Amino acid sequence: MSDATPELRAAVRLNLTPGVGPRTAEVLCGTFGSPAAVFAAPEADLRRISGIGAKVIGALRQTTEQAADEELRRAADAGVTVLHLGDPRYPPLLAEIPTAPRVLYVRGTLTPEDAAAIAMVGSRRCSTYGTRTAGSLARSLARAGLTVVSGMALGIDGAAHRGALEAGGRTLAVTATGMNTVYPPQHRGLAEDIAARGAIVTEFPMGQAPTRGLFPQRNRVIAGLSLGVILVEAGRKSGALHTIRHAVEQNREVFVVPGRLDDGCDGGLDALRDGATLIRDADDVLADLGGEWKRPQTVPQLRLTLDSGDKRESGGSPSPAKESPRSLTDVEAAVFAAVPAGETVSVDVVMESDAAERFGPGRALAALTTLEMKRVLRRLPGNRLERA
Secondary structure, three states: OOOOOHHHHHHHHHHOOOOOOOOHHHHHHHHHHHHHHHHHHHHHHOOOOOOHHHHHHHHHHHHHHHHHHHHHHHHHHOOOOOEEEEEOOHHHHOOOOOOOOOOEEEEOOHHHHHHOEEEEEEEOOHHHHHHHHHHHHHHHHHHOOOEEEEEOOOHHHHHHHHHHHOHHHHHHHHOOOOOOOOOOHHHHHHHHOOOOOOOOOOOOOOOOOOOOOOOHHHHHHHOOOOEEEOOOOOOHHHHHHHHHHHHHHHEEEEEEEOOOOOOOHHHHHHHHHHHOOOOOHHHHHHOOOOOOOOOOOOOOOOEEEEOOEEEEEEOOOOOOOOOOOOOOOOHHHHHOOOOOOOEEHHHHHHOOOOHHHOOOHHHHHHHHHHHHHOOOEEEOOOOOEEEE
16 A cells, blocks of 8 residues: 555565464564565575575565555455554554564554553353353453453453443454454454454454464464453363463463362463462452552542641542652652643653653553542543543
């Protein structure tokens, strides 16, 4: 497409190249610096890279810019946005992982708030208890301001997406197919709801059909988009455990919901032995995600009384604070400082502030949600913020 940047066209071209998966793409781009530089590299330089043989080199030469343009045109015709790694709209948490997708197809909308996300995975053949638990957790986490991420599969995935939507929250579905295919087909209606209230994302080209080997590859993206992953029900051979392993490799939090010992879903026991956190409800998850995630409550503040000049602690509804309230973490205090007293600012201002630069966009956005829950900051129409 004529309006696509050279970086995007090169990234799509590399993504279309047969035999170039996430690890090979990472090696090539790590060696030459960018997808465009990979295609410009002399064959002799390509041959010097371990694991890059004649077959891959031939595929690189045969995948044309015209193929990339046609793929971008197909995406545009389907209402799909295509992002490359390095695009400012690319999810910041996902960009941190070692094999981040060079290309991300998005149907729906990604927002800065999606940096505060939690994934939920589990068995396709889950129990009534598992379905009910996944839906309840997703509803509570969505009401707390977290985006719920899952894989749109039958069972636990579907229950998680539906729970978030029922709560009026956001949810992201990471698929192992191209955007031309909804898989499983039973979830066509759910896919429409997710795209309307969140996004469907995939790294695979538009026409990619369901292929068994691509689902484990997809699972690293589910973990990569999230601050942590919740395992609800899974047997020891469940594909959900691939997501747990990716979460551990990516230094994400891992949570396990307790289940019955006699139901065959004992994959969570292995995760617990490996250091996962056992949870009872959404509050356990919120409390463990780096900040003090709690239900909304009044936060005492220090203010000067005009009559005596003494510092006194006041409860009730706090007046606009001139200083950062006590008992905030470092990242929460930095986010609070990004919202000047007596002014309103957009969420984008916070995401471009020193807080986001120091602690990363994901942690800054998670802290922002925490401050809203603590009633230290207040969200206004138009996605603007002010001190409470």
